[in-house]
Every structure is written in structure tokens, then in C-alpha cells.
Amino acid sequence: MPRISIQYFALLREQRGLTEEQLETNALTPAALYEELRARHGFTLPANRVRAAVNGDFVAADAPLRPDDQVVFIPPVAGG
Amino acid sequence: MFSLSNQPLDPAALKLALLDPRAGACVTFEGWVRDHNDGRAVRALDYEAFGELAEREGTRIVAEAHAKFGVLAIHAVHRVGALQIGDLAVWVGVVAAHRGAAFDACRYVIDEAKARVPIWKKEHYADGASEWINGATRGDHAG
Numbered sequence: 001m002p003r004i005s006i007q008y009f010a011l012l013r014e015q016r017g018l019t020e021e022q023l024e025t026n027a028l029t030p031a032a033l034y035e036e037l038r039a040r041h042g043f044t045l046p047a048n049r050v051r052a053a054v055n056g057d058f059v060a061a062d063a064p065l066r067p068d069d070q071v072v073f074i075p076p077v078a079g080g
Numbered sequence: 081m082f083s084l085s086n087q088p089l090d091p092a093a094l095k096l097a098l099l100d101p102r103a104g105a106c107v108t109f110e111g112w113v114r115d116h117n118d119g120r121a122v123r124a125l126d127y128e129a130f131g132e133l134a135e136r137e138g139t140r141i142v143a144e145a146h147a148k149f150g151v152l153a154i155h156a157v158h159r160v161g162a163l164q165i166g167d168l169a170v171w172v173g174v175v176a177a178h179r180g181a182a183f184d185a186c187r188y189v190i191d192e193a194k195a196r197v198p199i200w201k202k203e204h205y206a207d208g209a210s211e212w213i214n215g216a217t218r219g220d221h222a223g
């Protein structure tokens with residue numbers, strides 16, 4: 001299975017208990033990967049509240065994931 | 081430019097970088113940590129950022145403001161780390177030939193930054209509870 005790196009921030013970091021991990025997954029998109037992680041770790045945010053970034057920039061939830069991609073799921077932001 | 085800082089912000093020093101003989105207006109915005117939110121007493125905040133993308137998205141917002149409003153210079157800085165009540169959390173400075181563009185660009189940058197830049201705020205309440213805030217909106221309230 002392809003290996004993906006995931007970095008966690010804020011609420012997701014606390015709910016996962018990690019800042020980063022590597023994972024082998026068959027998920028083909030960020031949306032599918034988020035659902036996999038949500039089911040496994042009990043993330044409280046629904047997928048439609050979370051944006052995805054791959055390799056340092058925003059992507060659509062249904063963008064293709066490739067081996068060795070670095071994925072970040074972005075909870076609702078709250079700067080200022 | 082848009083940057084993050086884990087050190088206290090110094091508005092006077094930040095403004096010096098905007099000095100320009102063509103400028104007739106300087107508008108600055110300071111977002112401060114206030115002692116309440118949604119009816120709860122707040123005693124402190126933590127800000128956390130996805131640094132690489134925060135600076136990238138913030139820089140895009142600054143470029144958009146330049147294109148829309150034709151100002152001379154924009155600088156925005158957001159704090160990360162542990163902040164206390166009254167601390168300066170975000171500073172935006174804009175200089176332009178005339179005040180209208182400076183006001184508009186400053187408002188645009190802070191509103192878009194609050195809505196789009198991956199920075200998160202955890203509020204610590206007087207009753208001992210803590211919560212990540214999920215309420216990003218454009219322009220509903222300052223600070």
C-alpha cells in the first residue's frame with residue numbers, strides 16, 4: 001500500500017495525540033483518507049469542516065493522493 | 081509580506097518598515113487578546129499555525145490586496161504561542177498615497193487572514209476549561 005505522511009495541528013493534533021505519522025493506506029483522495037482516520041481515531045470534526053493540504057498547499061478534497069505525499073488536514077481556522 | 085512570530089510584536093518597529101515618501105496614508109490594525117468571548121471569561125490564548133501554508137496563504141492575501149487597492153506596501157504579522165490578555169495577536173499595516181485605499185486594503189487583509197490562513201486559537205477560560213475556536217468568519221468582529 002502507498003505510504004502517506006500526515007501532520008496534525010490544533011484540535012486534530014490533540015485528538016490524534018501526535019503531531020505527525022506515516023501511514024500505509026489505500027485511500028485515493030484526502031476525503032477518503034480523512035474518513036479512514038476519523039473512523040479510527042474518533043475525530044469529532046465532520047469531513048465538510050476540514051480542508052486538505054498536500055505538499056504544502058491547499059487541494060480539493062477529491063484530489064488524487066500519491067505515494068509519499070505529505071497531507072495536512074486543516075480544521076476551521078481562527079486567527080486574529 | 082505576511083509572517084508569523086513567536087515573539088512579542090512591536091508596532092512602532094513594524095511601522096518603520098513601511099515608511100515611503102510617496103505615502104499619504106498609513107492605516108494599521110492591531111488585534112488584541114480580549115478577556116471574553118461568547119459570554120465566557122477568557123484568561124489566556126494559545127495560537128498554533130501550519131507555518132509553511134500560513135505564510136503562503138497570507139502572502140497570497142497580501143498580493144490580492146495590492147492588486148485590488150493599488151497600495152504602496154503591506155505588512156502583516158501574526159503571533160503564535162501562548163498569549164495573555166491585552167497582548168498583540170496580529171498587526172496589519174498598509175501605506176498608500178490616499179487613505180481610502182489604505183483603509184480598504186487593511187480591512188481586506190485582516191478579514192481574509194481570519195477566514196483563510198491556517199492559524200488556530202485555543203481559548204483558556206477562567207473556569208479552567210479550554211477550547212479550540214471554530215468560528216472563522218469574514219469581518220464579523222475585530223480582534
